[in-house]
Amino acid sequence: MSSMSYALRDSMTMLRRNLKHAQRYPGLTLSIVGTPIVLLLLFNYVFGSALAAGISGTPTGGGSYIDYLAPGIILMTATAGALVTAVGVCTDKTEGIVNRFRTMAISRASFLTGHVVGSVIQTLVSIALVVGVALLMGFRPSATFLEWIAIAGVLTLLTLALTWLAAGIGLVARSPESASNIPLPLQFLPFLGSAIVPTDSMPAGLRWFAEYQPFTPIIETLRGLLMGTPIGDSAAIALAWCVGLTFAGYLWARSVFAHGATG
Numbered sequence: 001m002s003s004m005s006y007a008l009r010d011s012m013t014m015l016r017r018n019l020k021h022a023q024r025y026p027g028l029t030l031s032i033v034g035t036p037i038v039l040l041l042l043f044n045y046v047f048g049s050a051l052a053a054g055i056s057g058t059p060t061g062g063g064s065y066i067d068y069l070a071p072g073i074i075l076m077t078a079t080a081g082a083l084v085t086a087v088g089v090c091t092d093k094t095e096g097i098v099n100r101f102r103t104m105a106i107s108r109a110s111f112l113t114g115h116v117v118g119s120v121i122q123t124l125v126s127i128a129l130v131v132g133v134a135l136l137m138g139f140r141p142s143a144t145f146l147e148w149i150a151i152a153g154v155l156t157l158l159t160l161a162l163t164w165l166a167a168g169i170g171l172v173a174r175s176p177e178s179a180s181n182i183p184l185p186l187q188f189l190p191f192l193g194s195a196i197v198p199t200d201s202m203p204a205g206l207r208w209f210a211e212y213q214p215f216t217p218i219i220e221t222l223r224g225l226l227m228g229t230p231i232g233d234s235a236a237i238a239l240a241w242c243v244g245l246t247f248a249g250y251l252w253a254r255s256v257f258a259h260g261a262t263g
Contacts (some may be wrong), residue, residue, distance in 0.1 A: 018118035032126040071223040072195025081123030082166035086205040089170025090179035141226040164249030
């Protein structure tokens with residue numbers, strides 16, 4: 001059996017381990033779904049009328065605010081999944097399980113790969129549930145079958161990028177509590193983008209930040225695919241951010257894990 005086959009076998013073993021952990025301790029997994037749903041309900045039913053007043057294509061323009069809001073909340077579901085990865089990796093590290101794995105004849109890459117792939121699966125399932133709730137609330141996307149495939153690809157790539165970053169956070173965090181706090185800026189950054197309101201409604205300084213931060217082009221790409229709004233160059237920028245963050249997170253997590261293995 002080749003080294004690649006051993007690595008794949010060990011990674012599948014770690015994936016099964018992490019999925020079983022998710023089944024036995026569903027609290028964190030439920031939070032991935034619960035938080036975006038609460039935000040969806042809050043912004044649509046409590047603030048929706050006020051926020052929609054200045055947005056083209058909402059009730060004042062013959063559309064619905066949920067159609068503008070849902071793509072941003074769907075993206076926030078992906079950011080919420082990063083917390084689970086960071087806490088899971090840090091818990092294994094602080095409980096000594098990582099050191100035990102290092103003494104075993106298993107692929108070094110399998111530990112992180114199992115965590116990342118397991119978290120991506122959980123997050124994508126959570127995204128599907130949030131989309132279902134949005135549909136029940138009146139969300140009416142116009143995406144074609146091919147556009148849904150593209151949406152799934154963008155969300156998978158974004159989730160993979162954030163999960164690798166979260167794996168690195170889990171390795172450097174001193175405790176599961178700090179691992180759960182460090183990724184919080186990732187969860188709030190979409191609020192400073194176009195998730196809730198258009199960036200052109202913001203003050204000049206904040207508008208500049210909102211337009212050039214990573215999540216805004218990703219949100220606009222998702223919104224364009226879902227609702228048929230103009231995408232422009234947002235798709236290329238979103239793809240560049242996702243690929244760049246994936247490689248950065250992967251290299252960082254691998255470097256930290258390797259340093260721990262030798263240190």
